[in-house]
Amino acid sequence: MFVTYFLLLSSLGHVITTQAQDCSRPAAGDNMGLKGEDILLQTFPDGKQVTFACNVGYVTAGGSASITCTAGTWTPLKLKCERRDCGSAGEVDNGNVDYPEGTQFGDRLVVTCKTGFNMVPNKGQILCAAQGWMDRLPECEVVTCDPPPVVANGVFSPVKESYDYREVVQYKCQNDYTLSGSSSISCSEHGTFGPSPTCVMVRCEDPNIANGEQVDGSRPPHGFRSTVTYKCKSGYVMEGGRTLTCGIDSQWLPGLPTCQRVTPPPKPTTTTTTTTTTTDSPPETPDNNRQTLAIGLGVTVVALVAIVSGALVYKHKKSSGKGSPDNVAPKEREDVELPLQG
16 A cells, blocks of 8 residues: 555656756747747746747748747747748839849849930849838939030021930031031930031132043032033043042042043054075085086086087088078988088
């Protein structure tokens, strides 16, 4: 009986000791911490309930934020925290809004304006904070230009106090002046107009072309883009363009031609060509010499025979004319004696 009573008291004391055990500081989940005065405590009595809250820039994503100390152990913490998402900040007229990092806590958006527009105020980046985007989106305002410069002897239109980006003004000259440069200029993205033109007096003098004469075109005074056409006098030929145009610098374009005297072609000359033929003689040899000597002797004999024969015929005719009657022919087979010489 005594033993049973002792064991009952021991179990009761153990239960009382277990129920009275304190809890140490609970571990927090990601991106959260204890809320209120509990953040200063290191131990918590049995039955103590504490609450967690998401850190700055994070929001509750579900789950209970409270836990309880039970016999020295905390009940499970089910709270989930995630980064705050600021979402879209909106749109900007004549500009662009980009999110290169994202739209969550700590990210930055970037605003840019289109060409010809200025950012007002000039804040190109905005931070996503715990309460959302920290600033309002800027505006993109059009660039404006002051009036363009006045040109001597010229006017421009329209006339205004200011001009918006890409707005155009037109120039024109008065009286006999000519516009040099572009007749229109526009307001640039930098808030200034481009170079303005000038009004100039254009007068080209009569072309001085020696041995040339004008055949067509304008008469003095020669103004801008006036044209004249020239030709050369007889006996001359033109080098350069026949038609000239008065340029903006009061000079003739493309330049004055010249008239050059025509040079007559040279007279044809007779050329006598002498051709010399050279016959190669074979080299002299003893056989050649003998052959040449024989030919020479043969020619000589023939010449002597011819001379003698001629002389005999002559004498025979002479003798026949003296002793024989006219029209008497010698008898057949009658020998005719030839007179002997000497």
